[in-house]
Every structure is written in C-alpha cells, then in structure tokens.
Amino acid sequence: MIALKNVKKTYTLGKTEVHALRGVSLEIRKGDFVCVMGPSGSGKSTLLNIVGCLDRPNDGEVVINGTNVISLDRNSLADLRASAIGFIFQSFNLIPVLNVYENIEFPLYIKKEKISEADKKDRIMRLIGEVGLTEYVNHKPDELSGGQRQRVAIARALVTKPQIVLADEPTANLDSETARQIVRLMRQLNDEEQVTFVFSTHDQSITEYATSIHRLKDGALAN
Amino acid sequence: MQWVQHILKLSLRNIRRHPVKNVLTGVMILLSSLAFFFSASLSKNSELGWRGFLGKTFLGHYHVTAYAGLDRDYSFSSYYLPDAYIPDELTRYLDENKVEYARRVKLGAVVYNRDKGEFENTLCTVIGMDMDAELKKLTNMDIVQGKYDPSNPNGALIWKEYADFLKLKVGDEITVFLRDVDNGNYPYTFTVTGIYFQKEGSNIQDKAYLRIFPLVLVPYRQLTTLLGVEPDRATEIAIWDFDERHSSAVRSIAKKHKMEFMYGEEIFAIIFGTVDFLHFLGGFLGVIILTILVVSTLNINMISFFERQKEIGTIIAIGGRARWVVTLLVSELVTFSTVAVIISIVIYLGLSAAMSMGVDFGESSVLFAGNRFYMGLVGKSVLPTYVTIVVTMLVSALYPIYLSTRINPVDTFREGEL
Ligand SMILES: Nc1ncnc2c1ncn2[C@@H]1O[C@H](COP(=O)(O)OP(=O)(O)OP(=O)(O)O)[C@@H](O)[C@H]1O
Ligand SMILES: [Mg+2]
Numbered sequence: 001m002i003a004l005k006n007v008k009k010t011y012t013l014g015k016t017e018v019h020a021l022r023g024v025s026l027e028i029r030k031g032d033f034v035c036v037m038g039p040s041g042s043g044k045s046t047l048l049n050i051v052g053c054l055d056r057p058n059d060g061e062v063v064i065n066g067t068n069v070i071s072l073d074r075n076s077l078a079d080l081r082a083s084a085i086g087f088i089f090q091s092f093n094l095i096p097v098l099n100v101y102e103n104i105e106f107p108l109y110i111k112k113e114k115i116s117e118a119d120k121k122d123r124i125m126r127l128i129g130e131v132g133l134t135e136y137v138n139h140k141p142d143e144l145s146g147g148q149r150q151r152v153a154i155a156r157a158l159v160t161k162p163q164i165v166l167a168d169e170p171t172a173n174l175d176s177e178t179a180r181q182i183v184r185l186m187r188q189l190n191d192e193e194q195v196t197f198v199f200s201t202h203d204q205s206i207t208e209y210a211t212s213i214h215r216l217k218d219g220a221l222a223n
Numbered sequence: 224m225q226w227v228q229h230i231l232k233l234s235l236r237n238i239r240r241h242p243v244k245n246v247l248t249g250v251m252i253l254l255s256s257l258a259f260f261f262s263a264s265l266s267k268n269s270e271l272g273w274r275g276f277l278g279k280t281f282l283g284h285y286h287v288t289a290y291a292g293l294d295r296d297y298s299f300s301s302y303y304l305p306d307a308y309i310p311d312e313l314t315r316y317l318d319e320n321k322v323e324y325a326r327r328v329k330l331g332a333v334v335y336n337r338d339k340g341e342f343e344n345t346l347c348t349v350i351g352m353d354m355d356a357e358l359k360k361l362t363n364m365d366i367v368q369g370k371y372d373p374s375n376p377n378g379a380l381i382w383k384e385y386a387d388f389l390k391l392k393v394g395d396e397i398t399v400f401l402r403d404v405d406n407g408n409y410p411y412t413f414t415v416t417g418i419y420f421q422k423e424g425s426n427i428q429d430k431a432y433l434r435i436f437p438l439v440l441v442p443y444r445q446l447t448t449l450l451g452v453e454p455d456r457a458t459e460i461a462i463w464d465f466d467e468r469h470s471s472a473v474r475s476i477a478k479k480h481k482m483e484f485m486y487g488e489e490i491f492a493i494i495f496g497t498v499d500f501l502h503f504l505g506g507f508l509g510v511i512i513l514t515i516l517v518v519s520t521l522n523i524n525m526i527s528f529f530e531r532q533k534e535i536g537t538i539i540a541i542g543g544r545a546r547w548v549v550t551l552l553v554s555e556l557v558t559f560s561t562v563a564v565i566i567s568i569v570i571y572l573g574l575s576a577a578m579s580m581g582v583d584f585g586e587s588s589v590l591f592a593g594n595r596f597y598m599g600l601v602g603k604s605v606l607p608t609y610v611t612i613v614v615t616m617l618v619s620a621l622y623p624i625y626l627s628t629r630i631n632p633v634d635t636f637r638e639g640e641l
Contacts, residue, residue: 045636049633052540054540054632074544075544078542078544079542080542081541082541082542089537089540091636093534093536093537095537095538096240097236097237097239106541107541107542110541110542110543111542117225156541168636
C-alpha cells in the first residue's frame with residue numbers, strides 16, 4: 001500500500017549538509033501496526049513526514065496506492081492528506097477553540113466529505129466512545145489531561161476513515177502508564193478498523209504492540 | 224452552507240479568544256467609524272439646513288432648468304427662451320407621485336431705467352410664476368410694500384434692493400425688453416404692485432456674493448401668453464420635497480432630457496463648498512485614523528500570525544488547502560470588522576440620542592444655515608464606512624495572511640519542540 005524506494009533527504013544548514021535519510025526503502029501493508037524506533041536525530045520525524053506527504057524527499061520514490069506522490073502539487077498533496085492520511089502529533093495539536101466533538105468533526109469539513117448530519121454524529125460519537133471520552137464531549141482541549149488530548153487526536157485522525165494513520169512520538173509528552181494506554185488504544189483501533197498505523201518512538205517499552213519494527217540509525221534502516 | 228456556518232463559528236471563537244488584541248483593534252475601528260459617521264452627519268446637517276432655508280426662497284429644495292449649464296446663477300439669466308422646455312415626463316412623474324412643485328418661465332431682460340432715461344446694461348431676470356400657489360411656499364419672501372394683486376395680470380413684484388436701485392415705488396411702471404418665442408425683442412410694461420425682501424438669512428448675501436437680486440416677478444399665465452410660450456410649458460420647475468427617491472428619479476429624468484438638476488445649495492458655490500469641505504474634513508480625519516489602524520493591526524496581525532503558526536500548520540497538515548486557511552483568516556477579519564462596525568453604530572446612535580436636543584454651534588451655525596446641529600446617523604454613510612473598514616483591515620492583514628499560506632507544517636512542529 002505504501003512503498004518507499006531509496007528515499008533520501010538532506011538538509012543544508014549553512015555550509016554543512018545534514019543527511020536526515022540516507023536511502024531508506026520500506027514497505028507498509030494494509031493493517032500493519034508499524035513502529036519506527038531510533039535515537040534522537042536518527043530521522044524518524046523526517047521519515048514520517050515524508051510518508052505523510054508533508055515533506056518531499058530529495059531523491060527516491062514514495063508510492064501511495066500506486067501513485068508516486070513526488071510529482072503531485074501542493075493542493076493535490078493537501079487533498080491526499082485530507083482523504084487518505086490521519087495524523088497524530090507529539091504535542092496533540094488540537095484546535096484550542098473547538099471542543100472534543102468539534103475537534104473530531106473538523107477534518108470532515110476540510111475533506112468536504114459528503115455525509116448526512118445523522119451519520120456524521122453517529123460516527124463521531126462512536127469514535128468518542130471508543131477512545132473513552134463520552135463524558136467529555138463538550139470539553140475544550142485546555143480542560144483535558146495530556147492523555148485525554150491524545151485520545152481526541154486519535155479520534156480526529158480516524159474520523160475521515162483514512163487508510164493510514166501516522167503518529168510521530170505520540171507518547172513522548174505522556175507518562176509511561178498513559179503512554180501504554182494510548183498505544184494499546186491505537187493497536188485496538190488498528191485491529192477493529194483495519195487501519196494501518198505507523199508510529200515512532202524511542203521508548204522500548206511500548207514497541208511490544210507493533211506488528212513490525214523498523215530501527216533507524218543515522219538516517220538508515222538497520223534491519 | 225454548513226461549511227460556511229462552521230467557518231463562522233470558528234472565526235467567532237477565535238475572535239473571542241484574543242480579547243486584548245481585539246479590543247485594541249476594535250477601539251481603532253470605533254474611532255474611525257465615529258469620524259466617518261460624524262462627518263457625514265455634519266455635511267448632511269449643512270446640506271439639509273441650507274436646502275431647508277433655500278426652499279423658502281426661489282430655489283426650492285431642488286429645481287430643474289431647461290437652461291442646462293447656463294443658469295446656475297439667478298443674477299445672470301439667459302436672454303433667449305430655451306430650445307426645449309421642461310419635459311412632460313418630468314411633470315407627469317411629479318404629479319403621479321404627488322410631489323409639490325411649481326412651473327415657471329424665466330428669462331433675462333433689458334430694463335429701461337425711467338429715472339435715468341436710459342437702458343440698464345446689466346440684465347434683470349423676469350420670472351413668470353404661479354403666484355397663488357408659490358407665494359405660500361416662499362415663506363422667506365416678505366412683501367414689505369404693497370401686495371400681490373391677483374386681479375392685475377400686468378402686476379409685478381420687485382426685489383426691494385432692485386426697486387431702490389431703479390427708484391421704483393408701488394404703482395410705478397416698469398418696462399422690460401424680452402425676446403419671445405420667435406426671437407422678436409419687444410418691450411412689455413408691468414405695474415409694480417408690491418416690493419418684497421427676504422425675511423431672514425441676510426447672511427446668504429454676504430456668504431454667497433449676491434448683493435442684489437434683480438428679480439421681477441410676474442404672473443406665469445400672463446408671461447406665457449405675452450411671449451407666445453405654449454400654456455403649461457416651463458423653463459424651470461422648483462420642487463419642494465426631501466424624499467431622496469424622488470430627487471434621484473427627477474435627476475435621472477432631467478439628465479435624460481438634457482435638463483439641469485440642482486439642489487438649492489448647489490447654486491451657492493460657497494455653501495456647496497462648505498458641505499464638501501465638511502465631508503473632506505471628516506474623511507481626512509477618518510483616513511488618519513485608518514492609517515493608524517493599518518499600522519497597528521499589521522503589527523497585531525503579525526504577532527497573532529506567529530502565535531497561531533502551529534494551529535495553522537495543523538490545519539494544513541491534516542489536509543487544509545492554502546485557500547482554506549485564507550478563507551478562515553479573512554472570515555475572522557470580516558466577522559470581526561462587522562461586529563466592530565455594528566457596535567460603533569450602536570454607540571453612535573447612543574451618542575445621537577444623548578444629544579437629541581441638538582448642539583448650537585454659535586457663530587459657526589451658519590454652516591447649518593443657522594440651525595442647531597443634530598448628530599443623526601446618515602444611512603448613506605454606513606455602507607461606505609463598513610466597506611472602507613473591511614478593506615483597511617484586509618489590507619493590513621494581507622502580508623500575515625500570505626505568510627500563513629506559506630507555512631510549512633513540518634517547520635511549525637519543529638518550532639514547537641524548541
Ligand atoms: N528542517 C530541518 N532543517 C535542518 N535540519 C533538520 C531539519 N529537520 C531535521 N533536521 C535534521 O535531520 C536529522 C533528523 O531529524 P529528525 O527530526 O527526523 O530526527 P528524529 O529521529 O525525529 O529525532 P527526535 O527523536 O529528536 O525527534 C537531525 O539531525 C535534524 O537535526
Ligand atoms: Mg522527531
């Protein structure tokens with residue numbers, strides 16, 4: 001479903017070149033629960049950003065559903081992200097003025113998904129139930145704990161029924177117990193909804209849920 | 224539709240989220256709106272004050288003349304009858320809409336000065352008017368000697384200063400040379416039955432550079448007959464009516480027939496200039512405030528752009544196109560400006576209600592033809608003010624909005640980690 005072929009990404013900082021990815025090839029199949037591990041600076045975020053069409057590689061191919069996305073323009077990439085990809089961020093990135101329900105509803109507007117009001121409400125409430133926030137529907141992000149915020153973000157990532165959800169260090173801002181709960185929740189949704197998940201972490205303890213683990217070191221996979 | 228609702232909801236909440244910034248901008252918008260509304264009100268008071276005053280004189284609230292381009296000044300009238308008279312379409316419109324008006328035939332004439340035994344070399348103006356109907360209207364006209372005599376078709380009323388100049392008294396005869404419809408130039412003799420003067424507002428004379436009105440008023444029917452003008456034909460009509468729907472309809476009919484439309488005060492460049500100047504002054508004040516508004520909101524917008532980078536980055540990351548971001552930010556600005564202008568209107572209305580007694584401008588009340596100033600909201604000033612403010616707000620947000628669309632979400636997330 002997603003294939004990276006010899007992806008390279010280099011950042012130029014003044015005169016020095018930073019090789020964030022040095023030719024990464026990778027295949028992700030539908031329903032996978034993929035973990036990208038690696039120390040700080042190894043290129044995890046860079047890799048996920050490229051898979052999520054937020055960033056372009058300098059070289060190589062990124063094929064999503066058979067299309068090489070390298071050639072797409074800004075707007076097409078935005079549309080692709082809106083319809084096929086869900087994002088979970090390390091620092092949650094919820095819209096502060098929207099409550100839990102509205103934050104989850106938000107991507108549907110961006111995607112301009114044609115869905116009846118009743119179906120939409122059903123879908124959102126079911127997701128809120130699955131992430132265990134039924135009592136918090138009308139709460140604003142600043143009234144929630146970190147773990148609860150990340151649950152909202154998970155529901156938001158899933159509401160458009162994407163094929164893949166990308167989570168860059170989704171647990172880095174959470175305590176270890178909450179972190180485990182969040183990864184377990186993602187795994188459970190991965191199972192139930194058959195959504196592919198790719199998440200990155202440098203926390204060894206949460207990798208046990210992954211169906212496959214890719215280890216990055218200095219911008220290269222160490223398999 | 225739902226999508227619009229959603230954007231509006233988001234805009235309103237984002238506006239509420241930054242109270243300090245918005246109160247600051249709001250105060251600037253308030254000040255500029257008040258300046259615009261106030262100046263519009265000053266001009267309107269001046270315009271209506273003078274229009275009201277001149278309505279009691281020959282000018283009516285406004286009038287239409289067949290002497291297009293020529294006849295702006297009552298002291299210099301054409302010596303020839305016009306090629307075309309006031310069109311029926313116009314009088315029909317006025318009749319149908321029950322707008323009060325009067326027909327006149329007006330013509331420049333050469334006067335024989337009996338006292339000196341020679342012709343005067345400046346023209347006087349002979350106005351044939353329906354005395355029965357019009358004298359009631361011209362309440363600023365005071366017959367100081369003699370009277371209007373309806374039984375005498377050859378009776379004339381003369382402006383006092385002109386009568387003094389010609390050394391004429393009630394009962395004297397006045398001979399004028401007029402050109403008739405066939406361009407023949409003949410003498411016509413009238414008897415002075417009354418001498419009139421203005422009751423109030425001597426200041427127009429000083430202010431409007433009009434020393435004497437060399438006006439001779441004679442009965443309309445008699446004059447049309449003498450000159451061979453078809454009955455009911457008029458070279459001008461004066462209209463008494465403040466309804467702007469009618470004045471704009473009259474203006475367009477007049478234009479269509481190449482007649483000239485004028486408000487009373489337009490004849491007096493000085494008054495018209497004052498109205499314009501008041502408008503300019505307020506506009507100038509408003510523009511200064513708007514400039515400050517642009518500069519300050521540009522700063523505020525830049526700051527909030529940096530504050531909101533992560534939020535906008537998130538929207539772009541989850542698939543928002545640049546257009547989506549622009550729509551959101553523009554809708555925030557427009558919503559905010561709309562609310563601010565509405566609040567300004569309410570405050571302005573409050574102020575006008577508090578000053579419903581009107582303000583006496585003392586010496587300067589000549590601006591308003593001696594009337595008190597009433598600070599009403601001029602309907603016509605609302606839309607231009609609103610549009611000006613929205614455009615100003617958009618201009619000052621142009622650059623921050625442009626930057627927002629260029630945001631690379633990856634960068635904003637990295638920033639967040641600093
Ligand atoms: N925009 C950028 N400009 C310059 N260098 C960058 C940029 N983004 C990433 N890098 C560099 O690329 C390398 C990989 O960065 P990346 O953020 O992918 O690492 P990471 O594995 O996500 O690290 P962490 O665990 O700290 O988040 C690092 O050396 C980083 O400094
Ligand atoms: Mg990272």
